[in-house]
Amino acid sequence: MKDISRADTALRGRLLWFVERPEEHGAGAVRYIEDGLLVLAGGRILAVGETSALRPALPAGAVIHDHSGRLITPGFIDPHIHLPQTQVVASWAAQLLDWLNTYTFVEEQKYGDPAHAARGAAFFFDELLSNGTTTAVAFCSVHSASAEAFFAESERRNTRMAAGKVMMDRYAPDALTDTPQSGYDDSKALIGRWHGRGRQLYAIAPRFAITSTPEQLEAAAALSREHPDCLVETHISENLEEVATAKRLYPECADYTAIYEKYGLFGRKSLMGHSIHLSESERQRYADADAVAVFCPTSNLFLGSGLFDWKAMREPRRPVRIGVATDIGGGTSYSMLQTMNEAYKVLQLQGQRLDSLALFHAMTRGNAIAIGLDHLIGSFEPGHECDAVVLDARATPAMAHRMETVTTLPEELFILITMGDDRAVEETYVMGEPKKPRKRG
Known part of the structure; x- marks a missing residue:
């Protein structure tokens, strides 16, 4: 296991990112961990993996932002x-x-x-x-x-x-x-x-x-x-x-x-x-x-x-x-x-x-490639800067109602794309720090 003794922060949730174009490489392009942990130091990703494997090795002072059950993708x-x-x-x-x-x-x-x-x-x-x-x-x-x-x-x-x-x-x-x-x-x-x-x-x-x-x-x-x-x-x-x-x-x-x-x-x-x-x-x-x-x-x-x-x-x-x-x-x-x-x-x-995997790839790793920054952002590979978004596919009554019939990750992603907006964004992380503005009043 990678040494994570320097970790200061971790994000927990359902982690999704891409390493290739799904429309060309299929399932091999996708990385998905149902209960995953992004382990960070100074806003950069030290390690990513199963929570059960990584959490015991976290130093005592590390802050864990727990979004269990929520989908976390690159910003x-x-x-x-x-x-x-x-x-x-x-x-x-x-x-x-x-x-x-x-x-x-x-x-x-x-x-x-x-x-x-x-x-x-x-x-x-x-x-x-x-x-x-x-x-x-x-x-x-x-x-x-x-x-x-x-x-x-x-x-x-x-x-x-x-x-x-x-x-x-x-x-x-x-x-x-x-x-x-x-x-x-x-x-x-x-x-x-x-x-x-x-x-x-x-x-x-x-x-x-x-x-x-x-x-x-x-x-x-x-x-x-x-x-x-x-x-x-x-x-x-x-x-x-x-x-x-x-x-x-x-x-x-x-x-x-x-x-x-x-x-x-x-x-x-x-x-x-x-x-x-x-x-x-x-x-x-x-x-x-x-x-x-x-x-x-x-x-x-x-x-x-x-x-x-x-x-x-x-x-x-x-x-x-x-x-x-x-x-x-x-x-x-x-x-x-x-x-x-x-x-x-x-x-x-x-x-x-x-399909929904290709669409999610396009607005994360795909756009990072387009602007020449895929070595820094757009995925959750170790060494990358940790900009991330936490998504809730049940954010509105209509979305929650539709989600009652969903059985696969691609279906959930397509609902987020088709029915989602800022209400589906539970949190936005910039270099591992929560940054979504809160509504006034």
């Missing part, structure tokens, strides 16, 4: 979300470009005020942790103050997060644009201040090709070359009008993907939000570059953007890494459970199906 990961759009959710509009101009750009201007940004960040993190999300990759506004507020709040809560100041220098209000030089300078300063500080990471964030001039895309690429360990986050092929506009603005490029290729922003660190309207050639180039296609189902449905083709992306000869994300505020729920609920339906409409 959920959201690879595409917008900090300044929390008050944009559920805004009635036409499709993407109208929605941006009518609502989103109006709200994002407010994040130039540090006090407003700080209030928004506190609310944002409360919502994430209430829903069991322990890691996200976020777009802030164009203002450095918004990124400062994001990282300061994340540091206070000790969450592992990535974010970036949006870079955009055209087709937006004056109060919401930078320049190629100021976007570069502000981003570089934020990288120097926050990237690698504790659990904070930086994502270079040219919003999308429409709102960046060629000069700004060149500046973003320069940042990426200078800081190759930073992520790159952007948007692509979300909406047909957007695709046509991008091609009109960059006529020398054969397709939308070619724009990001031309400016050196398309590679293994690139998180390409939406990625709906892609040709076979573009999908092949995603695979060749090891770029990530980020599926945002609730946003795609709400804005009428289109249906993400999971099967085409995972074609066996050229599988593309996929992330699944809420995309608040085009997205309509902070819950990764509800996001996977809608992902399932989007795929059903195309004659594609993912």
Whole structure:
């Protein structure tokens, strides 16, 4: 048995995590312990196994958080979300470009005020942790103050997060644009201040090709070359009008993907939000570059953007890494459970199906792989940071009623995905510490 004499904390419950993709490796991808113990030291996993085997070896002072009977999985990961759009959710509009101009750009201007940004960040993190999300990759506004507020709040809560100041220098209000030089300078300063500080990471964030001039895309690429360990986050092929506009603005490029290729922003660190309207050639180039296609189902449905083709992306000869994300505020729920609920339906409409194990893998280890952090988060392997969520499949009367007929773990997981939300999250752990905000009143 591994020496656990240094342990200071343990989580007890029904432990579930993944070591491979269930859709490719079946039962061999799954690790499940009916009465398990996660043994921690300094927030990292020392050992995982049966409670009966590990508990007697715990040192006398170790704190045990007992969630016997409850399901414990790695914390959920959201690879595409917008900090300044929390008050944009559920805004009635036409499709993407109208929605941006009518609502989103109006709200994002407010994040130039540090006090407003700080209030928004506190609310944002409360919502994430209430829903069991322990890691996200976020777009802030164009203002450095918004990124400062994001990282300061994340540091206070000790969450592992990535974010970036949006870079955009055209087709937006004056109060919401930078320049190629100021976007570069502000981003570089934020990288120097926050990237690698504790659990904070930086994502270079040219919003999308429409709102960046060629000069700004060149500046973003320069940042990426200078800081190759930073992520790159952007948007692509979300909406047909957007695709046509991008091609009109960059006529020398054969397709939308070619724009990001031309400016050196398309590679293994690139998180390409939406990625709906892609040709076979573009999908092949995603695979060749090891770029990530980020599926945002609730946003795609709400804005009428289109249906993400999971099967085409995972074609066996050229599988593309996929992330699944809420995309608040085009997205309509902070819950990764509800996001996977809608992902399932989007795929059903195309004659594609993912079972509950594959859906749970997608929002834990799968998303960790997508953002290049599967060596740190997304599973319960020894050495990993212990971010975890405790789930109750009987959290509401309707769920409890449905659970009366359930006999298997996959059935229970599918109920959590289909019927669950923040009410099904009993606790959220960040580096082994309970962090779910408690309701007031």
